[in-house]
Amino acid sequence: MSNGNMFHLTFTGAVLLVSTLVIIMVWPISTRSRWNPSGRHCYVTGGSSGLGLALAILLTKRGADVSIVARNEENLQKALTQLEAHRANPNQILRAYSFSLGSQEAASEALEAACVPHGGQTPDAVFLCAGKSTPGFFIEQTEESMRKGMDDSYWLAAWSAMVASKRMVRTRTEGKIVFVSSILGYFGLVGYSTYSPGKHAIRGLAETLRQELLLYSIDVHIYMPVTMFTPGYEEENRVKPELTLKLEESDGGLTSEKAAEGLYEGVKKGEFHITDTFIANLFRTNTRGSSPFGSNVLKDLLFGFIGTIGLTLWRRDVDKQVVNHRRAHSEYLASKSILKPE
Incomplete structure (x- = not known):
């Protein structure tokens, strides 16, 4: 068997496998x-x-x-x-x-x-x-x-x-x-x-x-x-x-x-x-654990991939804003007599 035919069969098998998995995942939801x-x-x-x-x-x-x-x-x-x-x-x-x-x-x-x-x-x-x-x-x-x-x-x-x-x-x-x-x-x-x-x-x-x-x-x-x-x-x-x-x-x-x-x-x-x-x-999609997928499994997988990167960057930015607020927060606590004077 030529390399071309081998590649064709391998590629076809992979497509069939992926398609089958998608149908298995989506079918119970779509029906x-x-x-x-x-x-x-x-x-x-x-x-x-x-x-x-x-x-x-x-x-x-x-x-x-x-x-x-x-x-x-x-x-x-x-x-x-x-x-x-x-x-x-x-x-x-x-x-x-x-x-x-x-x-x-x-x-x-x-x-x-x-x-x-x-x-x-x-x-x-x-x-x-x-x-x-x-x-x-x-x-x-x-x-x-x-x-x-x-x-x-x-x-x-x-x-x-x-x-x-x-x-x-x-x-x-x-x-x-x-x-x-x-x-x-x-x-x-x-x-x-x-x-x-x-x-x-x-x-x-x-x-x-x-x-x-x-x-x-x-x-x-x-x-x-x-x-x-x-x-x-x-x-x-x-x-x-x-x-x-x-x-x-x-x-x-x-x-x-x-x-x-x-x-x-x-x-x-x-x-x-x-x-x-x-x-x-x-x-x-990034915190679902073993919860069921939504009505569109492929869309959920895409959201999961985007979130893996995007939410990491978002959290880093939020933490930075919190740290930068320390001085203003100290002044607030002092005004409420919660923070002891230095």
């Missing part, structure tokens, strides 16, 4: 049926503003029965009015419930109340959008603020996820539980010592439940958004350290509506880790 919320009961925590409200409106437009839960009754009623304005048909059940969700008992009461108009049936999808961030330097924190940081991020999601999963299993409901973490669930940043740990914890819970709830045919998803321009974001900016604001200057961010679309598209496609921006895709 998934797309989720449709029409006629399904969707339960949304944090549904009176920001991402929760934007998502509730999107689901309402697509024909879902929507229950929103939040603490402020006045804001809930305003939100419910907006849902009514976007109903797709007169048969949709749209309800609002005022609960704090800060304990297992409260989370259970909220979920049970939302089931009543549906004949006691468990929601088909539970979206855990409630959460809050209060930025600040770690050395300024107290035991109370540290605990509150976990309460406002991790526990708000964990309690509702627990009561929802128990009810789904008990009623044999093959539903969905959708967590909302943050891009700060992939890495840490100055000023988020009370927030980022909770978002990492949500990721850990979602990773565990994704596998465990396979026992009951319950799907788990987690959305990892970048900065979202919400009322909560405006509030946190009022107390955010100057250094943190500077590091976030290049972060374009998303509107609540755009983020809701990204979350919805990810759930519809059956993705586990849902990311909808270039930077979030870089972090996802």
Whole structure:
């Protein structure tokens, strides 16, 4: 056999091997049926503003029965009015419930109340959008603020996820539980010592439940958004350290509506880790561990390669900015009487 024929056979074999591997990787994802919320009961925590409200409106437009839960009754009623304005048909059940969700008992009461108009049936999808961030330097924190940081991020999601999963299993409901973490669930940043740990914890819970709830045919998803321009974001900016604001200057961010679309598209496609921006895709593919690939495996591999180089350079630049801020930070600490005079 000539060298030319040998090369041709070797090349053909390599192409067939690569093609087969690609088909094996992509086929289970590309054949998934797309989720449709029409006629399904969707339960949304944090549904009176920001991402929760934007998502509730999107689901309402697509024909879902929507229950929103939040603490402020006045804001809930305003939100419910907006849902009514976007109903797709007169048969949709749209309800609002005022609960704090800060304990297992409260989370259970909220979920049970939302089931009543549906004949006691468990929601088909539970979206855990409630959460809050209060930025600040770690050395300024107290035991109370540290605990509150976990309460406002991790526990708000964990309690509702627990009561929802128990009810789904008990009623044999093959539903969905959708967590909302943050891009700060992939890495840490100055000023988020009370927030980022909770978002990492949500990721850990979602990773565990994704596998465990396979026992009951319950799907788990987690959305990892970048900065979202919400009322909560405006509030946190009022107390955010100057250094943190500077590091976030290049972060374009998303509107609540755009983020809701990204979350919805990810759930519809059956993705586990849902990311909808270039930077979030870089972090996802470089920190995914054994998590499933997204809906486009080859695209994920490309993001992974770019991120290996790009994120290393990005981190080096961020660390340099932090070091260069030492003098200004010392002056800040002195003004707060935290740093002893020399």
